[in-house]
Amino acid sequence: MRPVPNQPQVSLPVELADQIDLVNQAVGYFADHFGEAIELESMAESLGVNGDWLDLCFDHCRGKTPFQSLQHLRLSRLFEGIAAQPQITLQRQVDRCGLASVMVANQSFEQLFGIGLAPFRRMCRRAAQDRQMTSMGQPYPNRA
Numbered sequence: 001m002r003p004v005p006n007q008p009q010v011s012l013p014v015e016l017a018d019q020i021d022l023v024n025q026a027v028g029y030f031a032d033h034f035g036e037a038i039e040l041e042s043m044a045e046s047l048g049v050n051g052d053w054l055d056l057c058f059d060h061c062r063g064k065t066p067f068q069s070l071q072h073l074r075l076s077r078l079f080e081g082i083a084a085q086p087q088i089t090l091q092r093q094v095d096r097c098g099l100a101s102v103m104v105a106n107q108s109f110e111q112l113f114g115i116g117l118a119p120f121r122r123m124c125r126r127a128a129q130d131r132q133m134t135s136m137g138q139p140y141p142n143r144a
Contacts, residue, residue: 019057022047026054030070034077035098040066074099075112082117086124090117 025047030038044054044066051066058066074097081093090102099105106117113120
Protein backbone atom coordinates (compact mmCIF):
# COMPACT_ATOMS: atom_id res chain seq x y z
CA MET A 1 0.00 0.00 0.00
CA ARG A 2 1.16 3.52 -0.80
CA PRO A 3 0.70 6.42 1.70
CA VAL A 4 -1.78 9.08 0.64
CA PRO A 5 -0.27 12.59 0.47
CA ASN A 6 -1.44 14.94 3.26
CA GLN A 7 -2.95 11.94 5.08
CA PRO A 8 -0.06 9.95 6.59
CA GLN A 9 -2.27 7.38 8.36
CA VAL A 10 -4.14 6.33 5.19
CA SER A 11 -2.69 4.20 2.39
CA LEU A 12 -4.02 3.49 -1.07
CA PRO A 13 -4.41 -0.19 -1.98
CA VAL A 14 -1.94 -0.55 -4.82
CA GLU A 15 -1.33 -4.31 -4.65
CA LEU A 16 -4.00 -6.48 -6.24
CA ALA A 17 -4.64 -8.33 -2.97
CA ASP A 18 -5.25 -4.98 -1.23
CA GLN A 19 -7.62 -3.87 -4.00
CA ILE A 20 -9.53 -7.15 -3.75
CA ASP A 21 -9.79 -6.69 0.00
CA LEU A 22 -11.11 -3.15 -0.45
CA VAL A 23 -13.69 -4.31 -3.02
CA ASN A 24 -14.75 -7.17 -0.74
CA GLN A 25 -15.22 -4.73 2.15
CA ALA A 26 -17.39 -2.53 -0.05
CA VAL A 27 -19.42 -5.51 -1.31
CA GLY A 28 -19.91 -6.66 2.30
CA TYR A 29 -21.22 -3.21 3.15
CA PHE A 30 -23.56 -3.38 0.13
CA ALA A 31 -24.86 -6.77 1.27
CA ASP A 32 -25.57 -5.46 4.77
CA HIS A 33 -27.20 -2.21 3.59
CA PHE A 34 -28.61 -2.94 0.11
CA GLY A 35 -32.11 -1.81 1.12
CA GLU A 36 -30.88 1.62 2.22
CA ALA A 37 -29.72 4.70 0.34
CA ILE A 38 -25.95 4.37 0.00
CA GLU A 39 -23.70 7.34 -0.70
CA LEU A 40 -20.78 5.75 -2.54
CA GLU A 41 -18.40 8.65 -1.90
CA SER A 42 -19.09 8.55 1.86
CA MET A 43 -18.67 4.79 1.92
CA ALA A 44 -15.37 5.09 0.03
CA GLU A 45 -14.13 7.65 2.53
CA SER A 46 -15.09 5.37 5.42
CA LEU A 47 -12.87 2.72 3.77
CA GLY A 48 -10.00 5.21 3.61
CA VAL A 49 -10.10 6.01 -0.13
CA ASN A 50 -11.91 8.42 -2.40
CA GLY A 51 -14.68 7.49 -4.80
CA ASP A 52 -12.44 7.60 -7.86
CA TRP A 53 -10.01 5.13 -6.33
CA LEU A 54 -12.85 2.83 -5.31
CA ASP A 55 -14.15 3.00 -8.90
CA LEU A 56 -10.71 2.08 -10.18
CA CYS A 57 -10.41 -0.87 -7.79
CA PHE A 58 -13.88 -2.16 -8.74
CA ASP A 59 -13.09 -1.81 -12.43
CA HIS A 60 -9.77 -3.58 -12.00
CA CYS A 61 -11.14 -6.41 -9.83
CA ARG A 62 -14.69 -6.85 -11.16
CA GLY A 63 -14.94 -4.98 -14.43
CA LYS A 64 -17.82 -2.90 -13.01
CA THR A 65 -18.30 0.31 -11.10
CA PRO A 66 -19.37 0.21 -7.45
CA PHE A 67 -22.81 1.46 -8.52
CA GLN A 68 -23.18 -1.35 -11.07
CA SER A 69 -22.16 -3.90 -8.44
CA LEU A 70 -24.66 -2.47 -5.96
CA GLN A 71 -27.43 -2.52 -8.57
CA HIS A 72 -26.59 -6.12 -9.48
CA LEU A 73 -26.81 -7.10 -5.81
CA ARG A 74 -30.11 -5.26 -5.39
CA LEU A 75 -31.58 -6.92 -8.50
CA SER A 76 -30.37 -10.34 -7.32
CA ARG A 77 -32.03 -9.77 -3.95
CA LEU A 78 -35.19 -8.66 -5.77
CA PHE A 79 -35.12 -11.91 -7.76
CA GLU A 80 -34.72 -13.92 -4.53
CA GLY A 81 -37.43 -11.94 -2.75
CA ILE A 82 -40.00 -12.40 -5.52
CA ALA A 83 -39.17 -16.10 -5.84
CA ALA A 84 -39.54 -16.63 -2.09
CA GLN A 85 -42.61 -14.41 -1.55
CA PRO A 86 -44.46 -13.83 -4.84
CA GLN A 87 -47.60 -12.72 -2.99
CA ILE A 88 -45.91 -9.48 -1.87
CA THR A 89 -46.49 -6.53 -4.21
CA LEU A 90 -43.76 -5.56 -6.64
CA GLN A 91 -43.66 -2.06 -5.17
CA ARG A 92 -42.95 -3.44 -1.71
CA GLN A 93 -40.31 -5.85 -3.07
CA VAL A 94 -38.60 -3.04 -5.00
CA ASP A 95 -38.66 -0.77 -1.95
CA ARG A 96 -37.13 -3.50 0.24
CA CYS A 97 -34.20 -3.74 -2.17
CA GLY A 98 -33.48 -0.02 -2.23
CA LEU A 99 -34.34 0.39 -5.90
CA ALA A 100 -35.70 3.68 -7.23
CA SER A 101 -39.00 2.60 -8.79
CA VAL A 102 -40.82 -0.41 -10.20
CA MET A 103 -40.46 0.97 -13.74
CA VAL A 104 -36.69 1.44 -13.49
CA ALA A 105 -36.28 -1.85 -11.62
CA ASN A 106 -38.31 -3.64 -14.31
CA GLN A 107 -36.05 -2.36 -17.08
CA SER A 108 -32.88 -3.37 -15.23
CA PHE A 109 -34.36 -6.70 -14.11
CA GLU A 110 -35.36 -7.59 -17.65
CA GLN A 111 -31.94 -6.60 -18.95
CA LEU A 112 -30.18 -8.77 -16.35
CA PHE A 113 -32.49 -11.80 -16.20
CA GLY A 114 -34.29 -11.71 -19.56
CA ILE A 115 -37.78 -11.50 -18.05
CA GLY A 116 -39.86 -8.61 -16.72
CA LEU A 117 -40.93 -8.31 -13.10
CA ALA A 118 -44.63 -9.05 -13.69
CA PRO A 119 -44.11 -12.23 -15.77
CA PHE A 120 -41.45 -13.44 -13.32
CA ARG A 121 -43.76 -12.84 -10.37
CA ARG A 122 -46.61 -14.62 -12.16
CA MET A 123 -44.34 -17.59 -12.85
CA CYS A 124 -43.25 -17.67 -9.19
CA ARG A 125 -46.88 -17.53 -8.02
CA ARG A 126 -47.76 -20.47 -10.26
CA ALA A 127 -44.76 -22.43 -9.02
CA ALA A 128 -45.78 -21.75 -5.41
CA GLN A 129 -49.34 -22.90 -6.16
CA ASP A 130 -48.03 -26.03 -7.88
CA ARG A 131 -45.79 -26.85 -4.89
CA GLN A 132 -48.73 -26.36 -2.55
CA MET A 133 -50.98 -28.62 -4.64
CA THR A 134 -48.40 -31.40 -4.92
CA SER A 135 -47.72 -31.26 -1.20
CA MET A 136 -51.45 -31.91 -0.71
CA GLY A 137 -51.28 -34.88 -3.09
CA GLN A 138 -53.07 -33.20 -5.97
CA PRO A 139 -51.73 -33.48 -9.54
CA TYR A 140 -50.33 -30.52 -11.44
CA PRO A 141 -53.03 -28.47 -13.15
CA ASN A 142 -53.11 -28.63 -16.93
CA ARG A 143 -51.73 -25.26 -18.13
CA ALA A 144 -51.78 -25.01 -21.85
